[in-house]
Amino acid sequence: xxxxxxxxxxxxxxxxxxxxxxxxxxxxxxxxxxxxxxxxxxxxxxxxxxxxxxxxxxxxxxxxxxxxxxxxxxxxxxxxxxxxxxxxxxxxxxxxxxxxxxxxxxxxxxxxxxxxxxxxxxxxxxxxxxxxxxxxxxxxxxxxxxxxxxxxxxxxxxxxxxxxxxxxxxxxxxxxxxxxxxxxxxxxxxxxxxxxxxxxxxxxxxxxxxxxxxxxxxxxxxxxxxxxxxxxxxxxxxxxxxxxxxxxxxxx
Amino acid sequence: xxxxxxxxxxxxxxxxxxxxxxxxxxxxxxxxxxxxxxxxxxxxxxxxxxxxxxxxxxxxxxxxxxxxxxxxxxxxxxxxxxxxxxxxxxxxxxxxxxxxxxxxxxxxxxxxxxxxxxxxxxxxxxxxxxxxxxxxxxxxxxxxxxxxxxxxxxxxxxxxxxxxxxxxxxxxxxxxxxxxxxxxxxxxxxxxxxxxxxxxxxxxxxxxxxxxxxxxxxxxxxxxxxxxxxxxxxxxxxxxxxxxxxxxxxxxxxxxxxxxxxxxxxxxxxxxxxxxxxxxxxxxxxxxxxxxxxxxxxx
Numbered sequence: 001x002x003x004x005x006x007x008x009x010x011x012x013x014x015x016x017x018x019x020x021x022x023x024x025x026x027x028x029x030x031x032x033x034x035x036x037x038x039x040x041x042x043x044x045x046x047x048x049x050x051x052x053x054x055x056x057x058x059x060x061x062x063x064x065x066x067x068x069x070x071x072x073x074x075x076x077x078x079x080x081x082x083x084x085x086x087x088x089x090x091x092x093x094x095x096x097x098x099x100x101x102x103x104x105x106x107x108x109x110x111x112x113x114x115x116x117x118x119x120x121x122x123x124x125x126x127x128x129x130x131x132x133x134x135x136x137x138x139x140x141x142x143x144x145x146x147x148x149x150x151x152x153x154x155x156x157x158x159x160x161x162x163x164x165x166x167x168x169x170x171x172x173x174x175x176x177x178x179x180x181x182x183x184x185x186x187x188x189x190x191x192x193x194x195x196x197x198x199x200x201x202x203x204x205x206x207x208x209x210x211x212x213x214x215x216x217x218x219x220x221x222x223x224x225x226x227x228x229x230x231x232x233x234x235x236x237x238x239x240x241x242x243x244x245x246x247x248x249x250x251x252x
Numbered sequence: 253x254x255x256x257x258x259x260x261x262x263x264x265x266x267x268x269x270x271x272x273x274x275x276x277x278x279x280x281x282x283x284x285x286x287x288x289x290x291x292x293x294x295x296x297x298x299x300x301x302x303x304x305x306x307x308x309x310x311x312x313x314x315x316x317x318x319x320x321x322x323x324x325x326x327x328x329x330x331x332x333x334x335x336x337x338x339x340x341x342x343x344x345x346x347x348x349x350x351x352x353x354x355x356x357x358x359x360x361x362x363x364x365x366x367x368x369x370x371x372x373x374x375x376x377x378x379x380x381x382x383x384x385x386x387x388x389x390x391x392x393x394x395x396x397x398x399x400x401x402x403x404x405x406x407x408x409x410x411x412x413x414x415x416x417x418x419x420x421x422x423x424x425x426x427x428x429x430x431x432x433x434x435x436x437x438x439x440x441x442x443x444x445x446x447x448x449x450x451x452x453x454x455x456x457x458x459x460x461x462x463x464x465x466x467x468x469x470x471x472x473x474x475x476x477x478x479x480x481x482x483x484x485x486x487x488x489x490x491x492x493x494x495x496x497x498x499x500x501x502x503x504x505x506x507x508x509x510x511x512x513x514x515x516x517x518x519x520x521x522x523x524x525x526x527x528x529x530x531x532x533x534x535x536x537x538x539x540x541x542x543x544x545x546x547x548x549x550x551x
Contacts, residue, residue, distance in 0.1 A: 054444070078446035086444065092437040095430065103434045106427070107446040149445065 003066030005030040005188050006051075006082070006157050012059035013050035019058055020046040021212040030156065033179070033189045035220065037196040037233050038209035044192040045087065045161050047209065051190070052084045052159050053077050064157075079107050083150035087161040087192075090146035093135030097126050097145055100134050104149030112152070119148045140171035147178065151187070158182065160191035164198075176202055196233045200224045208233070257399055258516045264405045266492075266512020267412040268471050272485060273492035273504035274419060275463035281436040281499025282456045283347070285360035289368040290464060291486030293335050296371060297468030298477050299379050300334040301327030305386055317403035319391035320473065327386075328469050335468070336461035342367055343457045348450070368483065376479040383476040408470045415463060416505050422459070423501070432456055436499055484528075488515070491531040495538050497545025507546070510534070 004027040014020035021043040028034050036044050049055040051062055053072050061070040064080055072080065083104075092100050101119055105112035120127040123144045134145055143163060150158055163179070164172040172195055180202045183189050193199035200206045203220035208229060216229065223229050276290045304327035305311045305320060312323035346363050393400040423429035435442045435452045442449050471481055492511045496503020515530040538545065 052444075054440070074443040075446045075448050078444070084444045086441065089438055089441060092434045092441065094437050095433055099430050099433075102427075102430060103442070103445045103447065106431060153446070 003063065004028060005032075005065060006190070007063040007066075008047070008051050008060065009063065010060035011047065011050055011057050011062065013046055013055050013057040014043075015046075015055075019212065021050065021209075023060060024209070024212070024214055025060075026207060026214065026217075028157065028188055028190050031183065031186050031188050032204045033183045033202060033220075034191075034205045034207060035196070035199040035203040036190070036192045036207045036209055037194075037199065037229075038215075039233070042209045043212040044209050046212075048084075048159055048161050048190070048192050052082065054084070075107075078153060078155075081153070081156040082159065083153065083155035083157070084159045085146045085150045085161065085163060087163075087165055091134040091137070091142050091149070094133060096131050096133055097137075098130040100145055100149050101152055104152030108153055115152055115154075119151055122151070123148050139167055140174065143167060143171070143175055144178070147175075147182070151182070155187060157188045157190060160189065160193075162192055162194055164193065164195050172198060196229075197224065254398075255517060255520055258520055259513055260399050260401060262513030262516035263509060264401075264408055264474065264512070265516055266509035267409045268467060268474055268508075269485065269488045269492050269512050270505040270508025271412045271415060271470060272464065272467035272482075273489045273496070273508045274416065274501045275460040275467065276489050277493045277496065277499055277501055277504040278419075278432075278463070279456060279460040280493060282432055283360075283453060285357045285364070286490070288361060288365040288486065289342070289371060290364075290489065291482035291484070292368045292371040292375070293338065293461065293464045294468035294471060294482030294485060295375050295479060296338060296482075297331035297335045297465030298472040298481065299375055299479075300331040300465070301469045301472065302379070302384060302386065302477055303327075304330050306384065311387060314389065317391075318407060319389045319402075319404050320387045324386070324469075328466065331465035331469050332462045335465035336458040338371075339457040339461035339464075340454060343454065348453075372479060372483060379477070379479065381479060383478050385476055386472055404473050408474055411466065411470060412505070415466060416501065419459075419463070419501050428452075428455055487528075487535070488512075488531040491535040491538070494535060494543070494545055497547040500545065500547045503545055503547035 007027040009025050010023040011025070012019045012022050024047055036047065038044050046055065050057045053069070053074050057070065061068055063069065064082065069077060069080060074084070092103060095103065098116055101116040102112050105115050108115055120130060125141055126145055126148060134142065137145060164175050167175065176198050179189060191199065200220045200223050206218055206220050206223035207214060208216040218226060272290070272294055276287065279287050301324065305323045310323040310326060312321035315322045315324060346367060347360060350360055350363060391402045391404045393402045423433055431442065431447050431452050432455065434445070434447060435449050439449050468482060471485065475481065488511050492507035493504050495507030495510060496505070511531050511534055514534065515527050518530050519527050
């Protein structure tokens with residue numbers, strides 16, 4: 001059996017010597033979209049950072065295609081085919097749109113310029129004005145640029161930290177639509193998301209993280225239909241039995 | 253002196269300040285701390301050039317219309333290599349360990365102050381405390397519409413312009429320069445994008461060091477060589493850097509010109525002895541009124 005694309009094994013990590021996540025294990029197959037949800041402070045972002053190598057885990061290991069990547073620094077992870085989009089500050093504000101993409105393709109060498117054209121073509125709102133400084137873009141455009149930057153090296157796995165945070169509902173839908181398209185192009189996605197309902201609707205699998213541990217792991221649609229998850233994280237009210245059916249988004 | 257003539261002198265003095273400030277703002281923008289050793293690194297460059305044209309006596313035949321000989325090219329080359337090399341060693345031995353320990357910006361700045369004092373003492377031990385000159389030749393001023401300018405001074409202004417243009421092309425046209433700007437903007441995102449930011453920091457030290465060396469040699473050409481010449485220029489350079497907005501090379505250059513011109517023109521009304529107070533005043537006013545600087549931006 002071939003190894004999973006990416007695997008976190010009993011990963012513990014935190015800040016200042018105190019672990020926030022405790023022995024979290026999770027694996028993701030090629031082309032799969034996995035969403036991590038959970039209450040604030042559950043350690044979702046901490047897990048993602050530890051998985052990518054931005055945070056050194058205190059325990060456990062990470063494997064990429066079966067190879068130990070626990071100690072790899074971010075540039076090496078990028079070179080190995082994993083891209084990461086932070087939640088905040090995810091573009092270079094004083095660089096132009098095109099330069100931002102070029103930086104995403106820093107390791108691509110001479111092909112960076114051609115690849116930047118390809119990525120620009122995927123984002124019409126960016127393609128119109130490649131010389132615009134990223135600092136002047138709207139929230140949605142920034143998020144598009146951050147995604148574009150992360151796609152520059154044709155990663156096998158894209159890690160996203162709350163890609164729709166601080167976006168309007170309309171913009172959120174656009175981002176989720178885009179993620180679905182990226183996933184369909186064969187890129188695996190591991191994301192942390194607050195807007196759990198929309199995220200689970202496009203996910204192959206959902207993982208609930210509570211107090212730094214995996215509380216539940218289910219296929220995305222099943223998790224959407226799971227009443228206890230709905231009550232806790234999807235904003236559905238258990239007092240009204242019809243709540244889950246009156247939430248049309250859940251079926252979308 | 254005629255005000256216009258003072259403006260001319262100010263542009264020359266300001267070019268040296270601007271040249272030094274461009275290197276200072278570059279390291280400030282990317283390494284994120286105020287390098288107090290910058291002035292003394294300038295002095296090091298100045299004396300390394302002197303080592304070639306003075307100590308070794310390789311001044312060579314007189315170079316075009318300038319006061320120094322062709323040997324100065326070798327002097328500049330040694331200065332560039334020496335200051336860039338010193339910067340790289342200082343980063344490896346002092347600043348990188350502090351960085352990897354997550355030290356505060358103030359710790360780095362204080363460490364650079366220690367480095368500054370050490371460097372100044374070394375220069376003083378090696379070359380003494382009295383003023384030296386690159387050459388004893390006379391550089392006669394030419395008269396342009398009643399304004400007196402020496403060929404040496406034209407060279408200073410021209411070289412500053414060339415360095416500024418070269419830096420612009422580096423930062424905006426090359427992959428290294430764009431990665432330097434990206435690292436200045438957001439070092440963590442740069443790492444996440446696959447940029448080895450440690451190498452970018454090293455490149456920044458080397459490039460900043462080279463610019464500092466050129467500024468030092470030009471300072472020596474403009475005035476005399478003294479062990480504290482660069483240190484005395486530190487405050488005007490900081491004033492220029494803050495005036496232009498930390499991290500903005502163009503701002504630093506323009507800031508240098510503003511500081512230089514206002515400093516020289518002030519002598520029309522106040523005693524020359526008080527002119528070093530002018531950059532202080534500019535610095536204080538800027539910090540109070542517009543701490544982001546005139547063009548507040550990043551590299």
